Amino acid sequence: MTLVNERASRALKEILQKPGNNECADCGAPDPEWASSTLGIFICHTCSGIHRNISEVSKVKSLTLARWEDGEVQFMSENGNLRACAKYEAEVPMYYYKPSHKDCQILKEQWIRAKYERNEFTEPEKELPYEQSVREGFLWKRGRDNGQFFSRRFVLSDRDGTLKYFAKNDAKEPKITIKVDTLNATFQPAKIGNPNGLQLTFLKDFRTRNIFIYHESSKEIVDWFNAIRAVQLHYLQVAFPGSSNVDLIPKLTRNFLKEGYMEKTGPRQTEGFKKRWFTLDHRRLMYFKDPLDAFAKGEVFIGHKDLGYSVKAGLPQGTHANRVWHYGITIATPDRSFLFTCESESEQKDWITNFNRVIQQPMSPQEYAMEALFKHKP
Numbered sequence: 001m002t003l004v005n006e007r008a009s010r011a012l013k014e015i016l017q018k019p020g021n022n023e024c025a026d027c028g029a030p031d032p033e034w035a036s037s038t039l040g041i042f043i044c045h046t047c048s049g050i051h052r053n054i055s056e057v058s059k060v061k062s063l064t065l066a067r068w069e070d071g072e073v074q075f076m077s078e079n080g081n082l083r084a085c086a087k088y089e090a091e092v093p094m095y096y097y098k099p100s101h102k103d104c105q106i107l108k109e110q111w112i113r114a115k116y117e118r119n120e121f122t123e124p125e126k127e128l129p130y131e132q133s134v135r136e137g138f139l140w141k142r143g144r145d146n147g148q149f150f151s152r153r154f155v156l157s158d159r160d161g162t163l164k165y166f167a168k169n170d171a172k173e174p175k176i177t178i179k180v181d182t183l184n185a186t187f188q189p190a191k192i193g194n195p196n197g198l199q200l201t202f203l204k205d206f207r208t209r210n211i212f213i214y215h216e217s218s219k220e221i222v223d224w225f226n227a228i229r230a231v232q233l234h235y236l237q238v239a240f241p242g243s244s245n246v247d248l249i250p251k252l253t254r255n256f257l258k259e260g261y262m263e264k265t266g267p268r269q270t271e272g273f274k275k276r277w278f279t280l281d282h283r284r285l286m287y288f289k290d291p292l293d294a295f296a297k298g299e300v301f302i303g304h305k306d307l308g309y310s311v312k313a314g315l316p317q318g319t320h321a322n323r324v325w326h327y328g329i330t331i332a333t334p335d336r337s338f339l340f341t342c343e344s345e346s347e348q349k350d351w352i353t354n355f356n357r358v359i360q361q362p363m364s365p366q367e368y369a370m371e372a373l374f375k376h377k378p
């Protein structure tokens, strides 16, 4: 008996060429090397690891290393990624965040479990856990000063379009009320040091404020995340009645374009370069002393090239301020230049690529308003 069924292997290779099968059914990563022989889908290595944990519904097999039977191959041929998508993703709500291969583990895991284990999206009108008019519960919130996490009550209200949290369990007044249209939520497992760590960023008195939360259960925190998106979409639909969902979806939570350390110097370049943590959130470049700071130390608005914004490698001649890192970046804005240094050439290139992406993009009316706000900031 040969271990490999040659006929089956050849047939599998052909099935892989069919539309939809050339990328992972769950995260879109190219060239899947695994399959679920019970769901009839082709998946990537990472997602195959998640499927292993739902063995009641999914049997994982390597496309190249496992022996495939003719019947299994037949099943793969009759199903495949597009058919499975039509079935398991038939009723995914517009606001639900479908992760890509770049997203964190728990977003992918909960997406896969929601699809195949909980069958959340197979039939219309199903009651979904992130569509309550009020969502209330306890989340662990990082304290501002000592980095300890405290259990805090959070309330997300669809009617008010707000997320509130309470410092004491019996408190009547919330510690903070966040309008969902100023709120961003992004998973930050490495930064927060917890696989379920979520960063909330919002505007408080025109300043950017961060809070860091998690829940012990990956399902709970991902449900909170999608519940925030559901409330945001509803809020935007009411605020912009003429807009299509396609225009509104990009205004929901978004991933930061890039984060990392750079050095920066002040406007007169006399005080030397200081190492800071930078977050590029579309047109806002924020910097922090520590990645987990509650407030940004400063922010730079990055507008469109026609309005006098540009980025280039290197520092102006005669930059005297002391610096440790050598790979310079100069960002010009209509008001002044900002000078940065990166630790390595690849970091410098990556930052410049991301800055250019923003600078090349035309500005929306809301971004013009944001630019004006930045200029009048005290």
Ligand SMILES: [Zn+2]
Binding pocket: 024, 025, 026, 027, 028, 029, 043, 044, 045, 046, 047, 048, 101
């Ligand atoms: Zn995948």
